[in-house]
Amino acid sequence: MTNDSIIIACTSCGTRNRIPKNKIKQKPVCAKCRASLANIPWFPVNITDAQFDTAVLAHKGIVMVDCWAPWCGPCKSMGPILDGLARDYAGRVKMIKINMDENPATGSKYNIRSIPTLLLFKDGQLKDTLVGAVPRTEMESRLKPLIG
Structure with missing residues (x-):
């Protein structure tokens, strides 16, 4: 993992998602199930x-x-x-x-x-x-x- 991104596990399906830090406030969603990752x-x-x-x-x-x-x-x-x-x-x-x-x-x-x-x-x-x-x-x- 690079310092310019974080990995967030989806609470709905468990998929680990790499999110660039500069995009974290743009309400990211899980790549697999499309559940919101913004509330994690x-x-x-x-x-x-x-x-x-x-x-x-x-x-x-x-x-x-x-x-x-x-x-x-x-x-x-x-x-x-x-x-x-x-x-x-x-x-x-x-x-x-x-x-x-x-x-x-x-x-x-x-x-x-x-x-x-x-x-x-x-x-x-x-x-x-x-x-x-x-x-x-x-x-x-x-x-x-x-x-x-």
């Missing part, structure tokens, strides 16, 4: 405690949740890595960010004691947890078995 986020989506159940637990598929805080240096250093993962796994992994300072209920529910913490869900079930600033290779090694 290729960047991490910020949510709140109130949105967690709908955005994560009700989602059919894989979700990576980044539990972070704005004052956290390691959290900031992971930002570009998570942006890249969101782009590279668009349509296959939903990337979520939740600020622990503003959303303590989620941190309490999942026993978040250190940030950054990444929570990996599949079909609404917590499957894995990564604590600390981990390299992209480690994140991918945890994601790939869930993707299948």
Whole structure:
């Protein structure tokens, strides 16, 4: 994959589509089934405690949740890595960010004691947890078995 395009998996048929970055805002469609690819986020989506159940637990598929805080240096250093993962796994992994300072209920529910913490869900079930600033290779090694 070149840096001027991203691959988005269609949520309707599973076909992987290469989309030039300069065309992403032009409402791309799947090359096979013609379903819209415009509603598939290729960047991490910020949510709140109130949105967690709908955005994560009700989602059919894989979700990576980044539990972070704005004052956290390691959290900031992971930002570009998570942006890249969101782009590279668009349509296959939903990337979520939740600020622990503003959303303590989620941190309490999942026993978040250190940030950054990444929570990996599949079909609404917590499957894995990564604590600390981990390299992209480690994140991918945890994601790939869930993707299948």
